[in-house]
Amino acid sequence: MLWWWSRTGRVLVLSGVGVAGVVAGVVGWGGFNTVLEATNSTAFCISCHEMRSTVYEEYRRSVHYANASGVRAACADCHVPRDWTHKLLRKVQATNELYHWLVGTIDTPEKFEAKRHELARHEWDRMRATDSRECRNCHSFEAMDFHKQNAKAATTMAAAAKAGKTCIDCHKGIAHNFPDVTAGHRRAFADQRERAKGFVPTPGSTVYPLTSLALLERPEGAGPIGEVSVSTPLRVLTVEGGFARVELTGWHRDGSPETLYRLPGKRIPLAKLTDAGAAGPEALRVVTDPDSGQPWTEARITAWTRTGAFSADRAVLWEHAARIADANCTLCHTLHSADAYTANQWIGTINAMKRLTPLDDEEVRLLQIYLQTGAKDAAASR
Structure with a gap:
């Protein structure tokens, strides 16, 4: 008899513990979910x-x-x-x-x-x-x-x-x-422009403009003979005061010597010349663009430009352009890689999209050149 009661007691105790556990679990789970939902309000x-x-x-x-x-x-x-x-x-x-x-x-x-x-x-x-x-x-x-x-x-x-x-x-x-999606990259670029004011290039080095710069026939007292685009490679010949005599080499289409591009057949802008400036470049060689059948002439020009807006490393500009693309192009779609289009296709793409962004003309120009330079038909020569 005592054995039966002791066994029954154990069953009752275990049942009570089980029920209490279930009740505690239900209450605890309900309480947890109640708190969780309260944080959604x-x-x-x-x-x-x-x-x-x-x-x-x-x-x-x-x-x-x-x-x-x-x-x-x-x-x-x-x-x-x-x-x-x-x-x-x-x-x-x-x-x-x-x-x-x-x-x-x-x-x-x-x-x-x-x-x-x-x-x-x-x-x-x-x-x-x-x-x-x-x-x-x-x-x-x-x-x-x-x-x-x-x-x-x-x-x-x-x-x-x-x-x-x-x-x-x-x-x-x-x-x-x-x-303001431009705040971050504009702040970083302003810091870079400030550092560039103290950078003095040395003869024989290659520098890259941080923005479009006027090309001059002589250091002072002369009007511009053209404008060099942001990121264009310039070989420094001499430096005098706040000016540098630079050399750049590019390609122009037959009959259009006023615009120099980076590669034949691919309109990646390097410089835009006035009529007087277009008469100055030295022709180096002529090739035929296989896609269009047009002849393209490689030409070299020397000119003066102001210092204080150069970088010795184009990677700085590419990093800035990548930040522009990441902050602005993703407003409407996922980010496309530069090799998603050809160099010439990027021109129409940028022209169609720029009105949807808060970018200024110089930022658009840098972004376009960056994407064109990495395009699927130009990246090998980057």
Whole structure:
């Protein structure tokens, strides 16, 4: 009898422990998920002033906050996955954001604006990596009625669907202010320009202009005979005061000696000459471009130009151009490598795209030459 009671007691105790464990697990799991979901609320997101006084106010002015259909997308709808696995991973990643909140990385408007582009890039990259998963919770190509869109939107969306583009490739800055994507590379280039002021080239060296420079017949008191393009290799012959006599070699098409290009048949600009300047180059040899059948003449010209805007290493310019491409070209699509097109194809591509960027003429010129120089039919001679 005692044996039966002792056995029954053990069963009851073990059953009680099991039930208590299940209850504790359910309560614990429920509590964990309750807390997890609480961190998805907009109220939680704007509980720190860094969010409340910046991106939240921008979001309140967007179509995702107020629109004709009355459907509102909250913070978590765009920034947190819905499925549990990816949601948990995203929450783990977000602990890094808590760390930066604790140390005050962006606790002033000035700090936030300085990092706005970097922060936006992180989110754009995340969305692109997931094929804009959170956008597709509400939007999909399959659900779109292109006949109800305006002609431009319908054409663009249909082309994007066919090309396999993802939402974030084209839709950036729709809920928050757009970052100044030029700030980083312009700041770096300004530092490089400042350092170049103290650089004095030596005769026999090769230098590269940091910007377009006037070519002169003599050091002082003469008008320009042309303009040399950014990044053009110049061999220094002599240096006098703030001027350098330089030599450059390029190619011009038959009958058009006023424009020198880097390679025959490939319109990578080196220099643009005036009528007087075009009479000066020394012809070296003539070749026929196999693609067009046109004769091209290799020519050499010497001229003077001001110092103070040279780099001894063209890699500095290529690094700057790569930053321009990465910051600006990715506003609308993934970054194309330079060898995606031929040197001449890049001209039309850049001309079509430059109006969509905040780049100035010199930045566009450097970007084009950088991409052309690395093009699939020119990269071997880079």
